[in-house]
Amino acid sequence: MYGDDSVFEEAIIAEYALVINGHSLAHALEPQLEVLFLDLACLCKSVICCRVTPMQKAQVVELVKRHKRAVTPVVGDGANDVSMIKTSHIGVGISGQEGMQAVLASDFSFAQFRYLQRLLLWFITLFNIVYTSLPVLAMGLFDQDVNDQNSLRHPGLYKSGQSHLLFNKRQFFLCTLHGISTSFLLFFVPYGAFSVMVKEDGSQLSDQQTLAVTIATSLVIVVSVQIGLDTHYWTGVNHLFVWGSLTMYFAVLFAMHSDGLFGIFPNTFSCVGASRNCLSETSVWLVILLTTAVCIVPDLFIRSIRVNLFPTQTDKLRRLQQSRKKQRPQEQNLRRVRRTSSRRSAYAFSHQQGFGELITSGKNMRANRISSTCPHERTAPSSNFIDNVIKRTNVVSCVSFGSPNKHQSDTE
Incomplete structure (x- = not known):
């Protein structure tokens, strides 16, 4: 019925x-025979190896690792499974009646086999730790809706928190709905775009790695932009975490798809050049830009309507605070001009008696700037004035020295 390929066709259907x-x-x-055995086992839906030794279990796992280059998780519950657990990439131990040997040798452990379903739902969460969590952490630590002075002047700002208006079931539902809608857009916009796109040479562009890199890049950019919109008080730490997370993402992305890591860990980093080939296409960046715009523009529209038509007391104070910041530089410039216009000199009070008149007169001891080029002409007015002060000082001194003698003659 199927001709020469009857065995192959029968294996598929x-x-x-x-x-x-x-x-x-x-x-x-x-x-x-091991390669033939592995090919036969891969054609079957399930393979059962019964009454085998612990060493044979480890050999089967090693066979799959070496020839298929697949990540091998292994589940064991006894001492005879220890070698198999240690040979696999991910060892899972179940604590039971046969002791704790499998649990101690495993990477993950639980009490019952039914918990394995929840364990399989775990994914690589590097983007949640390095790419997106640090900007959120900086926002939670350093962000301020209004400054501390306005918080003290307007105690009514605390009523929204006391009344649970900022975090309640409604806000939680809206945030969850926003996250679900964003996840749908992040997947279906690139998926729909790549279904009708081709490269410049006419080859297909919609392979699995290209779609994965595009979705991951769009995700990190959308989260960073969203954090930037939610942050009202920017510090150096915020800038470092936001821009640093984007830089870290692209560095890790190109490193994971590099030739060097493939040469060291060929089973783990097998997609060589995927990010380089993907991000070198102009159409991919257009898809990333389209995905980011589709996810961010509706949120910007809702924010503008809420702030302009239904502003809260915090929004009003924030707008007032921004207007005051714009007026402060003009006032500071005026103050600087007033300070530079004064040219009065200051003196200590330990001078002779004649300098008191100079201090109270408000005149400047510096040489007046005269257009004359002769040096002695420029200093003449100042020197004459000082000479007059010195003469008056001498006269006052003579009078002070003569007054005791006069008083002594009167007493005689």
Whole structure:
């Protein structure tokens, strides 16, 4: 019915299971037969190896790791599963009646097998730690809706928090709805765009790695822009975390798809050049820009309507605070001009008596700027004035020295 490819066609349309015991597995794991055994096992929906030794379990796991380059999770509940758990990439131990040997040798452990379903829902969360969590942390630590002075002047700002208006079931539902809608847009906008796009040479652009890189890049950019819109008080730490997270993302992205890491860890970093080939296409950046705009523009529209038509007391104070910041530079410039216009000199009070008149007169001891080029002409007015002061000082001194003698003659 199927011709020469009848076995292949039957393997695709039917479901097979392979059951093999330890004695037969020992022959199947021989060097000349192990690849054939692996190919046969991959055609089956399930493979059961029964009555096998701990070493044979580890050999089966190593066979899949070496030839298929796949991530191998292994579940075990006894001491005979320890070697298999240590050979795999991800070891899962179940604590039970056979002791704790499997739990101690595993990466993850739980009490019952049914908890394995929740364990399989865990994904790589590097973007939540490095790419997006640090800007959120900086926002939570340093952000201020209004400054501390306005907070003290307007105690009514605290009523919204006391009345649970900032965080309640309605706000939680809206945030959840916003996150779900953003996730749908992040996936379906690139998916729909790549379904009708091709490269410049006419080849297909919608491969799995291109779609994954585009969605991840759009996600990090959208989250960073959203954090920037929610931040009202920018500090150096905020700028460092926001722009640093974007820089860190692209650095890690290109490093994961580099030739160097593939040479060191070929099983883990197998997608060589995926990010370089993807981000070198202009159409990919247009898709990223379109996805970012579709996710951010509705939020900007809702924010503008809420702030302009339904402003809260915090929005009003924030707008007043921004208008005052614009007026402060003009006032500071006026103050600087007034300070530079004064040219009065200051003197200490330890001078002779004649300098008191000079201080109270408000005249300047510096040489007046005269257009004359002769040096002695420029200093003449100042020197004459000082000479007059010195003469008056001498006269006052003579009078002070003569007054005691006069008083003594009167007493005689």
